[in-house]
Amino acid sequence: LPCIGKAQALLMHGEKEGGGVKSYSIPDLPVLPVLAGEVGNSSASSLSYMSAIWTKAKAMHFNTVLVPVYWELLEPAEGNFDFMLVDSLIYQARANDLHLVLLWFGSWKNSMSCYAPAWVKKDIKRFPRAGAELEILSAFEENNVQADIRAFAALMRHVKQLDAKERTVLMIQVENEIGMLGAPREYTAAANEAYAGQVPDALMRYLISHKDSLVPELRLHWGGQGYKMAGSWETVFGKSMATEELFQAWYYAVYANRVAGAGREVYMGSGSQVAFGSKEVDSGQVAFGKKGADSGQVAFGSKPVSPLPFFVNAALNYRHVQPGAYPSGGPLPHLMDIWQAAAPNIDILSPDFYNPFFREYNDLYTRQHNPLFIPEIRFEPSDAVKVLYAVGHYKAIGFSPFSFESTDHAAEEPLGESYKLLEQLGPLLYKYPMEGILPDSSIPQEIQMGKYTFTVSHEASLGWTAFKEWPLSGGMIIQTGEDDFIVAGTGIVLTVKNAGILQAEEGVFDNGQWRPGRRLNGDQTHQGRHIRIPSHNWEIQKVSFYRY
Ligand code: N0T
Structure with a gap:
């Protein structure tokens, strides 16, 4: 079983900083991003169905699997909890030396409320919907949020009992892709009453105190009315669908916050939340034990988060359509x-x-001190290079293609190749300056690190090999010393301005120890002109340069 030992002990004794912000710093331990995949929605309801999935996860070098916890199966009758499934998933994950991220399919799943148990679904009076003939629970009803709170708190209490020591469970997703579909907001009596009322004080105070650092989308929206400091939603923000979305977002977030808060309270105790957007939080890190103190931990690079981080996920609004045509009010960039x-x-x-x-979207999601965690991405070959870029460029803390079990050849998936590289690089990640590599087929990428300026191109752009289609190209570069770099990835060619290659070797990291393979020179570096990782190869090179 994975055990956490030292890392866990350090974690629990994170220091409390000013302003109630907790910071957890474990500088000497190696860290690993969450290298994961998410199972299809219904897969985790059947243990026998899961058995082949663990094997695929292992074959692709995952350290973590994202699995739903279904409210309807957790609480089939009100107040009667059945933890058999959750327990078994945790035990199976442990047996496979994997971590879990639990996805709470509670009140909302892709805007709908299909995972609400029968006793909730059938009692429309007690658990009102967001509108007539909508299978969507209203965000404005106390009974709804209370029912969700009770279930989620029961889940977290149970996970704490079973797993607080082992930490198989690394993170919790609260609900799934929250957002109103079909309209920018709810139009129930309770929702209309809230909409006609004042903008809540808590939001007004937040806007005023963060006025200069709000995302531009919101600043412009508020500023459009002259930064009014109080009033109804339409007084403060103007009458528009965008204002209705903002309103719905606030109440969705309040609801999700109450559900999360109840779970946080039972798992971590009160006062364990980390403030967003404060300066101090940028420095620290949180690490999670993986296989004992000597090997990898999972870490967060850009902001310390609570010992068991909670997150929400968003269905993105990338088409230029009105709120409601995409899930309105979800945790979207402009909100x-x-x-x-x-x-x-x-x-x-x-x-x-x-x-x-x-x-583009990663740029947006790394604003406001938000760490990047990608719980879903369409499962396709290019994920393998995207994860390297996400970790290298954004210090992403995790990556998780959706429905990975759809592959019939897990052992050959490129994702496994790049996860293998990241696994090896674990001890270096987040510690040293790093940058992601993701060149376009035609446009090379410029990277400045220390005194060196690199140009990275797609290997196929050399035209040396006839490829039927453009192979994958991407990777990362880590600066371990003034002139020393680690380059990892596939299908890339790197040149350096006004400098030469002092030496280059391929090799592997074995528990953090560099084991060199071939010394690369001659044709392999184009006689000293470039560093190259051929297409279809996934490898690590240790390189040093000198200025001339
Ligand atoms: C995702 C997944 C699952 C052409 C879709 C994506 C998962 C949920 N929703 O398979 O349902 O539980 O979070 C919605 C975005 C679709 C965009 C389609 C663009």
């Missing part, structure tokens, strides 16, 4: 401040990638 203001119990806002705008 980050609203979510952070309303939901201090949520550590991370996460994007789900089913669109081609990988860089």
Whole structure:
């Protein structure tokens, strides 16, 4: 079984900093990103169905699997909890030396409420919907949030009993892709009453105190009305669908925050939340034990989060359509401040990638001190290079293609190749300056590190080999010394300005120890002109340069 030992002990004694912000710093231990995949929605309801899936996860070098916990199966009758499934998943993960991230499919799953238990679904009076003929629980009803709170708290209490020591469970996703579909907000009586009322004080205070650091989308929206400091939603933000979305976002976030808070309270105790957007939080790190103190831990590079981080995920709004045509009010880029203001119990806002705008959305999600965790991305070969870029460029703390069990040849998936590289690089990650490599087929990428300026191109752009289609190209570069670098990835060619290659070797890291293979020179470096990792190879090179 994975055990946590030293890392765990350090974690639990994280120091308390000013302003109630906790920081956990474990500088000497190696860290690993969450190298994961998410199972298809229904897979984790059957243990026998899962058995082949663990094998695939191992074959692809995962250290973690994301699995749903279904409210309808957890609480089939009100107050009667059945933990058999959750327990078995935890035991099976341990037996496979894997961690878990649990996805709480509670009140909302992709906007809908299909995972609510029958006793909730059938009692529309007690658990009101967001509108007539909508299988969506209203965010404005106390009975709804209370029922979710009781179930989620029971889950977290149980996970604590079973797993607080082992830490098989690394993170918790609260609900799934929250957002209103079909309209920018709810129009129930309770929702209309809230909409006609004042903008809540807590939001007003947050906006005023963060005025200069709000995301531009929100700043412009608020500023459009002259930064009014109080009033109804339409007084403060103007009458528009965007204002209705903002309103719905606030109440979704308040709801998710209450659910998360109840779980946090039973698992971590009160006062364990980490403030968003404060300066101090940028320095620290959180590490999670993986296989004992000597090997990898999972860490967060950009912001310390609570010992068991909670996150929400967003279905992205990349088409230019109105709120409601995409899930309105979810944890979207333009609503980050609203979510952070309303939901201090949520550590991370996460994007789900089913669109081609990988860089653009990662740029957006790394604003506001938000660590990057990618709980879903369409499972396709390019994930293998995207994860290297995400870790290298954004210090992403984890990556998880969706429905990975759809592969019939797990051992040959490129994702496994890049996870293998990251596994080896673990001890260096987040510690040294690093940068991601993801060149376009035609446009090389410029990277500045220390005194060196690199140009990285797609290997196929050399035109040396005839490829039927463009192979994968990407990786990362880590600066371990003034002139020393580690380059890892596939299909890349790196040249350096006004400098030469002093030496280059390929090799592997074995428990943090560099074991060199071939010394690379001659044709392998184009007679000293470039560093090259051929297409279809996944490898690590240790390189040093000198200036001339
Ligand atoms: C995701 C997944 C699962 C052409 C879809 C994506 C998962 C949920 N939703 O398979 O349902 O539970 O979080 C919604 C985004 C679709 C965009 C389609 C673009």
